[in-house]
Amino acid sequence: MTEKDLIELIDTIKRQKCEKQYVEIKKALGGTTKKLYDTFSSFSNQNNGGTIVFGIDEKAGYEVTGVYDAQDLQVQVKNAAEQMEPVVRPYFTVAEYEGKVVVSAEIPECEPENKPCFYKPAGRLRGSYVRVGDADMPMTEYEIYSYEVYKKKIRDELRVIERASKSDFSRDKLNLFFAKLRNEKPQLANQTEQRILQLQGMTEHDAPTVAGLMLVGEYPQAFFPQLGITAMVVDGYEIGELGASGERFIDNKRFDGTIPEMLDAAMGFVRRNIKTAVIVDKNGNRADKPEYPIVAVRELILNALIHRDYSVHTEDSPIRVILYRDKLVVENPGGLYGRLTVNDLGKVPGDTRNPFIAGNLEIMIDTENRFSGIPTIREEMKKAGLPEPLFENYRGNFKATLFSNSKAITKNETDDMTVEDKILHFCTEPKSKEEISEVLDIKTPYYVITKYIKPLIEAEKLAMTIPEKPKSKYQKYYTLYH
Numbered sequence: 001m002t003e004k005d006l007i008e009l010i011d012t013i014k015r016q017k018c019e020k021q022y023v024e025i026k027k028a029l030g031g032t033t034k035k036l037y038d039t040f041s042s043f044s045n046q047n048n049g050g051t052i053v054f055g056i057d058e059k060a061g062y063e064v065t066g067v068y069d070a071q072d073l074q075v076q077v078k079n080a081a082e083q084m085e086p087v088v089r090p091y092f093t094v095a096e097y098e099g100k101v102v103v104s105a106e107i108p109e110c111e112p113e114n115k116p117c118f119y120k121p122a123g124r125l126r127g128s129y130v131r132v133g134d135a136d137m138p139m140t141e142y143e144i145y146s147y148e149v150y151k152k153k154i155r156d157e158l159r160v161i162e163r164a165s166k167s168d169f170s171r172d173k174l175n176l177f178f179a180k181l182r183n184e185k186p187q188l189a190n191q192t193e194q195r196i197l198q199l200q201g202m203t204e205h206d207a208p209t210v211a212g213l214m215l216v217g218e219y220p221q222a223f224f225p226q227l228g229i230t231a232m233v234v235d236g237y238e239i240g241e242l243g244a245s246g247e248r249f250i251d252n253k254r255f256d257g258t259i260p261e262m263l264d265a266a267m268g269f270v271r272r273n274i275k276t277a278v279i280v281d282k283n284g285n286r287a288d289k290p291e292y293p294i295v296a297v298r299e300l301i302l303n304a305l306i307h308r309d310y311s312v313h314t315e316d317s318p319i320r321v322i323l324y325r326d327k328l329v330v331e332n333p334g335g336l337y338g339r340l341t342v343n344d345l346g347k348v349p350g351d352t353r354n355p356f357i358a359g360n361l362e363i364m365i366d367t368e369n370r371f372s373g374i375p376t377i378r379e380e381m382k383k384a385g386l387p388e389p390l391f392e393n394y395r396g397n398f399k400a401t402l403f404s405n406s407k408a409i410t411k412n413e414t415d416d417m418t419v420e421d422k423i424l425h426f427c428t429e430p431k432s433k434e435e436i437s438e439v440l441d442i443k444t445p446y447y448v449i450t451k452y453i454k455p456l457i458e459a460e461k462l463a464m465t466i467p468e469k470p471k472s473k474y475q476k477y478y479t480l481y482h
Contacts (some may be wrong), residue, residue, distance in 0.1 A: 001051070001091070001093045001104055001106055002093070003093060003094075003095035005093070006053075006093045006095045006102065006104050007095055007097055009023070009051070009053065009104070010053065010056065010064060010097050010102060013025060013053065013056060013062060014056075014062050014064070017061070017062050018134065019058070019134035020133075020134060021046075021050070021131055021133060021134070022043075022046075022048065022049075022050040022051060022131075023050065023051055023053065024039050024043075024050065024051070024052045024053070024134075024136075025052075025053045025054075025056040025058055025062075026052060026053070026054045026055075026056070027054075027055070027056065027057045027058070027059075027065060028054040028055055028067045028068065028073060028103075029055070029057070029065045029066065029067065029068055030068060031068055032072075032073055032076035032077065032080075033054075036052070036077065036080045036081075037080065037083060037084065037119035037122075037127065038119075038129045038136040039052060039107070039129075039136050040080070040081055040084050040088045040107060040117070040119075041084065041116070041117050041118055041119060041127065041128055041129035041136070042129040042130050042131035042136040042137075043107035043109075043131065044084070044088055044107055044108070044109060044110045044115075044117035045109075045110070045115055045116050045117055045128070045129070045130055045131075045139075046109065046130070046131045047109060047341050047343075048109055049106065049107045049108045049109040050106075050107050050131065051104055051105070051106050051107070052077075052090075052104065052105045052107065053102065053103075053104050054067050054073060054077075054102065054103045054104070054105070055067045055097075055100065055101065055102035055103060056102070064097050064098060064100055064102065065100065066097075066100030066101050066102060067101055067102065067103055070094050070101050070103050073103055074092050074094075074103065074105075077090060077092075077105050078090065083119060083120055083121065084117055084118065084119060084120065085117065085118055085119075085120045085124075086110055086114045086117060088107060088108075088110075088117065089108065090105035090106060090107055091105070091106040091108070092104065092105055092106075093106070112147075112150060112338060112339045113150070113151050114151075115147045115151075116128040116139060116143075116144055116147050124144060125141070125144065126138070128143075128144055130143060130395065132395075140395070140396070141313075142313040142314070142396055143395060143396060145311070145313060146309070146334070146335065146337075146396070149311070149337075149353075150337060150338045150351065155201075155354075155355075155356070156210065156309065156310045156311040156312075156354075157201065157209065157210050157211040157214075157310050157353075157354040157356055157357050158201055158204060158209045158210070158211060158356065159209060159210045159310070159311075159312075160204045160205070160207045160208070160209055161207070161208050161209065161210065161213060161223055162207075163223060164207065164208040164213060164223055165207070165208065166197075166203065166206065166207075166208060168208060168213065168217055168218055168219075168222070168223075169202075169208065169212065169213075169216050169217060169218065170216055170217065170218045173215075173216040173217075173258065174193070174216050176364075177215070177216055177360075177363070177364060178193060178196065180363050180364060181196065181200070181363050184362075184363050185363075194206065197212065200356060200359075200360055201356030201357075201360070202215065202216065202356075202360070210224075210310050211310075211354070211356045211357050211360070214227065214258060214259050214310070214357065215258055215259060215260075215357065215360055215361070215364065216258065217258055219256070219257070220256070220257070220258060221256040221257075224315050226315060226316045226317060226318050227310070227315060227318070228254060228255055228256045228257075228262060228318045228319070229254070229255040229262050229265070229266050229301075229305075229318060229319045229320070229321060230252075230253075230254050230255075230318045230319070230320050230321070231251075231252070231253045231254075231255065231266055231269045231270075231320075231321040231322075231323075232249045232251065232252045232253075232320075232321075232322055232323070233249055233250040233251040233252070233273045233322075233323045234249060234250070234322060234323065234324050234325075235249075235250050235325070235430065236324065236325060237324055237325055237326055237327075238324070239322070250273075250430065250465065250478070251269070251272075251273055253265075253269055254318075255269070259305045259306075259357070259361065260361075260364060260365050262305060263298070263301055263302055263305060263365070266301050266321055267294075267297065267298055267301065269321070270292075270294075270297050270301075270321070270323070270328070271290075271294070272480060273323050274290055274291040274292055274323065274328070274428075275290075275291040275404075275428030275429065275479075276288050276289065276290050276291065276425075276428065276479070277289045277290075277291075277425065277428075286417075289384075291404050291428070292328055292384075292386070292402050292404065293380035293381060293383070293384045293386075295376065295380045296376070296377045296380035296381055296384075296389070296402060297328065297402070299373045299374075299376050299377050299380075300328075300330045300377060300400050300402070301319075301321065301330055302361075302373070303332075303373050303374075303400075304319045304330050304331075304332035304398075304400075305319065305332075306354060306357055306358050306361060307332065307334070307337065307352075307353055307354065307358075307398075308332040308333050308334050308354075309332075309333050309334025309353065309396075310354060310357075311334075313396075314333035314334055314396070317333040318333075319331065319332045319333070320332075325429065326403065326404055327401050327402060327403050327404060328401070328402045328404070329399060329400070329401050330399070330400045330401075331397060331398070331399045331400075332397070332398050333396065333397060334353065334396065334397070334398065335393045335394065335395070335396055335397060335398055336350075336393045336398060337350070337351050337352070337353040338350065338351025338353075339351060341393075342391050342392065342393050345374045345391055346373075346374030346375045346377075346378060374391075377389055377400075377402075381402065385405065386402070386403060386404065386405050387403040387405060389401060389402050389403075390403070419440060419452055420452060420456060420461075422439070422440065423436060423440070423452055423453070423456060423462070424456070424461060424462070424479045425479075426439050427462060427477050427478050427479045428478070428479050429478065430465050430476035430477065430478040431476055431477060431478070432475070432476050432477075433445040433448060433449055433453065433475070433477070436448055436453070436477065440452075453477060457477075460480060461479065461480055462477050462478065462479060462480065463477070463478055463480050464476070464477060465477070465478065
C-alpha cells in the first residue's frame with residue numbers, strides 16, 4: 001500500500017463510518033493497542049488478508065487522531081505479531097492525513113497448509129479467529145478441524161463404520177459397479193472383489209467405509225440418518241414466508257439412499273416443482289423451456305453430494321434443496337476445501353475433499369471429476385438467458401443459487417395453445433379459480449372447475465394446494481408437470 005492508497009482508504013472509512021471485512025481501525029493515540037492477536041489471526045485466516053489502520057477514533061465519529069509515535073508503534077506491532085503461529089509479518093505504511101501521522105499494517109493471508117494462524121500463548125483451540133463482517137470471532141472446533149483435514153490429508157470418506165459389515169452392501173449395486181469398473185479400468189479386471197473394494201476406498205480391513213456405504217449400501221441412513229437431502233418448495237422469496245392458507249411449504253420431501261439414488265430423487269423433485277414455459281413460434285412449433293436448465297441443476301446437486309463434508313462434525317446435517325419463487329438454492333455442509341476460493345471456482349483445478357467418492361461416481365453414473373461442473377453451470381445459465389449463478393462460502397457451509405427470470409408468455413404466443421395448455425402454463429405458480437377464469441376470459445369459475453380443472457387433476461397434471469379441503473375459498477391449483 002502506498003501513502004496515497006492509505007489516504008484514500010482513510011477517506012473511505014470517514015465517509016462510510018464503519019469497519020469492514022478487510023479493514024480494522026485502532027485509535028493508538030495514547031499507546032499501542034494491546035489486543036491485536038484476534039485481528040492478526042482472523043486476517044491471516046481469510047482470503048487476501050486484511051489491513052489495520054492506526055490513528056482513527058471510532059468512538060469520536062471516526063475522527064483522525066493520529067498515533068502517539070509511528071516508529072514505536074511499528075516495533076510494538078511487529079513484536080505482537082511474532083506471538084502468532086505461524087509468525088505474522090505485517091507490511092507497514094506511514095502517511096500524513098490533515099497534519100496527523102497515521103500508520104497501516106497490512107496482514108497477509110497465510111498459506112493454506114499453515115492455517116489456522118493462532119495466538120501461541122492461547123493455543124490453537126482458543127487462539128484461532130475468523131473475520132465475520134467487522135468482528136473477529138473465535139473459530140469453532142469444526143472450523144479448526146477443517147484446516148487440519150487439509151493439512152494432514154485426513155480422508156473422512158474412508159472412515160470405517162464400526163457397526164457395519166459388507167452384508168450392508170447391496171449385491172445388485174455391487175454387481176453393477178464391478179461390471180462398469182472392469183470395463184472402465186481393465187487393469188483391475190483380474191483383481192478379486194475384496195481387493196477392488198479396498199483399492200476403490202469402499203472398504204478398509206474388509207470393513208465398509210463411509211464412501212462404500214454411500215455408494216453401494218443397501219440403506220446408508222441406517223448408520224447416518226442425516227446424510228440425506230431435504231427438499232422443499234417455499235411459496236415466497238425467503239424461508240418463513242407463508243402461503244395463502246398459512247402453509248410453510250408447497251412441497252416438502254426427504255430423500256435417502258445412496259448418492260446415485262438421492263441424485264435421481266432430488267432431480268425428480270425439481271422437475272415436478274419448477275415452472276415450464278411452452279414456447280410457440282410463428283410456425284406453430286412448440287417447445288418446453290424449464291425455469292432452470294436441468295443440466296445446471298443436476299451439476300449443483302451432484303457437486304453437493306460429492307463435495308460435502310462426510311466427517312463426524314457434519315454427519316447430522318443434510319444437504320438442502322430449496323425452491324423459492326425466484327431462485328433455486330442448494331446448500332451442503334462443509335465450506336470450500338483446501339486452497340480453493342469462491343473466485344477460483346471453475347477457473348483453476350481445486351483440491352478434492354472426497355477423491356474416492358468422486359472417482360467412483362465417474363464409473364457409476366457416467367459423471368466426471370475434471371472440474372467442469374461450475375463452468376457447465378455457468379454456461380447452461382448463460383445459454384438459457386438467465387442471471388449468473390451465485391456461489392457463497394460461509395462458516396462450514398457452501399451455498400449455490402440459481403436465479404430465475406421467468407416471463408409470462410404474451411397473448412399472441414398463446415393463441416395456438418389449447419385451453420388445457422394455457423391453464424398448465426398459467427399455473428406454474430399456484431392460482432385461484434378466479435384467476436384462471438380471468439386469464440381464460442371465462443366469466444363462470446364453476447364452469448372452469450368442472451370443464452377443465454377437475455379433468456386435469458384426475459390426469460395428475462394439476463394439483464390442489466389444500467387437497468384436504470377441496471372447497472376452501474383459499475384453494476389454489478398448480479401444475480405438477482408440463
